[in-house]
Each structure stands twice: as C-alpha cells, then as structure tokens.
Amino acid sequence: MNSNRWNLPVPVRDGQDIVFEIRSVRHAAEFLILHWPDSDRGSWKHLAAQIACLDVLESEREPEHARRAFVEAAKAAGILAEG
Template identity: 45%
Template sequence: MCRGMRSFPPIFLLEPPGTNVAVGDVLRAAEWLLQRWPEDYIGTPLHRAAQIACLRALEDEGDALDVRAALIAAAEEAGIFEGHVPPISRREPRKRRR
C-alpha cells in the first residue's frame, strides 16, 4: 500500500479566516476532503470524485496527479481554490563548459 508516488505540485486552498494553505500530497488532500471541507460542498459529485481519487492513489490504483486534478476541480466548485504552483522541471541542470 502507498508504494507509488504520493506527492504532487502543491496547490493552495483557502482556509478561514483567509489563510492560504499548501496541499501537496495525497494524505493531506484526503485530510482536507474528509475533515476540513466546506460543509455546503460535502458530498457533491466533484467532492466525491476527489475522495475516490485519493482512495485509489492510497491503494496504488491511481496516481497523485489524478488526485491533484480532482482536488482542484472540487476546490474550485467550493470556492476555496487559491492557485497552484507550476510543476517543477525535472531536467538536469546544464553543465558549464570550461
């Protein structure tokens, strides 16, 4: 369980009273969806889809980028999506010529 990639480029969610909180891994996303989600948006189709994406990733049947996409969609619906950080390039730095 949890053998695959569990982190993703962070997104920022709005937490009352106006604090931006970074969420960048499946466990933190699941915590938000289960414990900190705005009450009026609990159980919507997008909220449920994000929960299912988390469960699939935790069972190694899905990946963290699917969780990120589902979390963004649900957070936009709930009005708590504050933005994201673009994915970091995984290129090796160029070596200097001497």
C-alpha cells in the same frame, strides 16, 4: 508515501480564510474530510476527489489523478486560492 507527493502544491482556503498548501494525496484526503466547507460537502466533485485519493492510496492510480480531481473540487467549492 513520498511517491504520492505532488510536484506543485494546491493552495486552498478553509472557512477561516487560512491558506493551506496541499502537497500530497494524503494531505488532500485529510483536507477533504476535515476542512472541506459544509456548503459543498457531499457534492459530486467533493466525493469524486475523495475516491480519486483513495484510488491513489490503494496504488490503483497515479498521484496526478488525485491532484486533478482535488483541483476541480476546490474550484467548484470556491476555495482554490490563486497564486
């Protein structure tokens, strides 16, 4: 599981303005399912990030692949917390 950790966490805000520091593929997958804003749930980037996480968890891709997809989805959803 440690091999799926990211070197740099991705800070994102949930619907109640709580900042989460996403540090691994597993944590990203959980956030995508449990905390993703309803207004963006099911968007192309949201689904692409879920697929990227699954690909990594199934050892088909490198963790950075999921991180890039998660960051793009968070930007599109307007929940990426800067700094």
